[in-house]
Amino acid sequence: MNQTEQTPVPSISLAQARELDRAYYLQVWGDRPICIVGGEGCHLIDSDGNRLLDMIGGIAVNVLGHGHPRLAGAIAAQAASMIHCSNYYYNPSQALLAARLAGLSEATGMRGARVFIGNSGAEANEGALKLARGFFYRQGKPRAKVVSALHSFHGRTLATAAATGQSKYSAPFAPLPAGFVHVPFNDLEALRAAVDDDTCAVLLEPIQGESGVVPADPRYLREAESLCRRSGARLIIDEIQTGMGRTGSFFACQDSGIRPDILTLAKGLGGGVPIGALIADGETAKGFVIGDHGTTFGGNPLACAAALAVLDVYQEEHLTERAGRVGAMLIDALRRLGEAQPVIAEVRGRGLMIGIKLTRPLAVAVRDSLRDRGFLVGSVGAEVLRLLPPLILPESAIEPFVRDLGDVLGICAASADRQAASNATA
Ligand SMILES: *Cc1c(COP(=O)(O)O)cnc(C)c1O
Numbered sequence: 367m368n369q370t371e372q373t374p375v376p377s378i379s380l381a382q383a384r385e386l387d388r389a390y391y392l393q394v395w396g397d398r399p400i401c402i403v404g405g406e407g408c409h410l411i412d413s414d415g416n417r418l419l420d421m422i423g424g425i426a427v428n429v430l431g432h433g434h435p436r437l438a439g440a441i442a443a444q445a446a447s448m449i450h451c452s453n454y455y456y457n458p459s460q461a462l463l464a465a466r467l468a469g470l471s472e473a474t475g476m477r478g479a480r481v482f483i484g485n486s487g488a489e490a491n492e493g494a495l496k497l498a499r500g501f502f503y504r505q506g507k508p509r510a511k512v513v514s515a516l517h518s519f520h521g522r523t524l525a526t527a528a529a530t531g532q533s534k535y536s537a538p539f540a541p542l543p544a545g546f547v548h549v550p551f552n553d554l555e556a557l558r559a560a561v562d563d564d565t566c567a568v569l570l571e572p573i574q575g576e577s578g579v580v581p582a583d584p585r586y587l588r589e590a591e592s593l594c595r596r597s598g599a600r601l602i603i604d605e606i607q608t609g610m611g612r613t614g615s616f617f618a619c620q621d622s623g624i625r626p627d628i629l630t631l632a633k634g635l636g637g638g639v640p641i642g643a644l645i646a647d648g649e650t651a652k653g654f655v656i657g658d659h660g661t662t663f664g665g666n667p668l669a670c671a672a673a674l675a676v677l678d679v680y681q682e683e684h685l686t687e688r689a690g691r692v693g694a695m696l697i698d699a700l701r702r703l704g705e706a707q708p709v710i711a712e713v714r715g716r717g718l719m720i721g722i723k724l725t726r727p728l729a730v731a732v733r734d735s736l737r738d739r740g741f742l743v744g745s746v747g748a749e750v751l752r753l754l755p756p757l758i759l760p761e762s763a764i765e766p767f768v769r770d771l772g773d774v775l776g777i778c779a780a781s782a783d784r785q786a787a788s789n790a791t792a
Pocket residue numbers: 486487488489491519520521522571575576604605606607608632633
């Protein structure tokens with residue numbers, strides 16, 4: 367093992383970060399209210415020294431929170447030895463991670479699974495789509511059509527943007543890869559009408575995250591499975607956000623009792639280190655032969671060592687069950703708040719993947735006020751608040767969070783009422 371030196375992490379003020387971003391970064395994010403300089407457990411620390419409870423978890427990424435000693439140690443040890451060696455050679459972390467993920471996929475009924483490791487969710491889905499097409503091509507019966515759902519989200523590469531059922535992600539970038547068809551989510555009839563003998567894949571999320579935490583009806587997923595069995599199309603389940611135990615099962619699709627042909631994972635897999643994986647059952651995996659797919663960085667020792675450490679912590683601390691249990695407590699507390707607070711229309715999701723649908727367009731105001739009180743949450747559109755906290759969230763964090771949320775909802779609703787009244791008199 368080589369020696370490591372302690373080098374301080376870069377730190378600048380919010381004003382400096384904002385100025386540099388405006389001058390040099392591609393303007394895709396818009397203005398951001400704070401600059402995060404560090405983290406500790408379930409808290410992030412901003413450049414003014416404020417500690418913020420992280421209820422969005424880097425968008426379902428920071429499953430072990432921030433600065434987890436096991437994860438940080440595994441990354442440091444792997445980095446001190448070797449970060450990258452290319453896929454010209456075997457590396458232990460990649461081989462071990464593939465075996466772990468293949469084993470975990472057996473809970474969905476997948477057999478003889480094979481794994482490919484890339485660097486992001488989009489890359490995992492891109493690989494899954496290529497594999498589904500390759501599967502039919504290799505049999506000499508190419509099929510082009512991919513059926514996915516409206517309001518889905520599958521990534522931002524051209525093919526995954528084409529698969530995504532929201533034109534805002536793809537319209538400016540036409541022409542898109544061909545063959546992508548979208549059907550209304552949870553509409554069994556529409557799915558039956560769309561899946562045919564030219565369909566190579568049906569691609570679905572067990573819970574649509576980016577459109578506001580909308581669960582698939584289990585019957586819908588089972589119908590998708592049986593349509594795939596009938597037509598031969600591959601069933602690709604995008605578990606990039608729902609996977610890694612977040613919903614209380616390692617893969618959310620386990621709850622519907624369906625057997626996917628291909629699963630994709632990313633977000634939480636590396637605990638924050640960029641990594642994505644596709645897992646294909648033994649039969650489907652034959653769709654790629656040597657040279658059909660590849661990556662320079664994917665499966666590198668650093669990312670794989672991080673993922674192995676994450677999975678070790680899951681096993682030792684039963685994090686999947688924990689997400690189910692703590693998530694159920696949080697959902698209960700939010701539903702009780704909803705009974706007292708008419709601005710809450712619905713609390714939906716499973717485990718620690720939660721959407722709070724409001725009756726009024728207050729999500730952004732509520733999100734911003736919660737930040738001022740030390741809580742980071744997400745918002746989707748104008749009416750949904752989104753929670754994707756670390757799976758290590760302590761039970762003791764629930765009560766103060768829900769109390770402040772209740773206060774903020776009341777204040778924001780009253781202020782919107784005053785605004786409406788003054789508009790009416792003006
Ligand atoms: C985030 C996400 C992706 C894309 O992952 P990236 O790592 O951002 O490319 C794809 N599908 C789902 C369901 C996601 O939540």
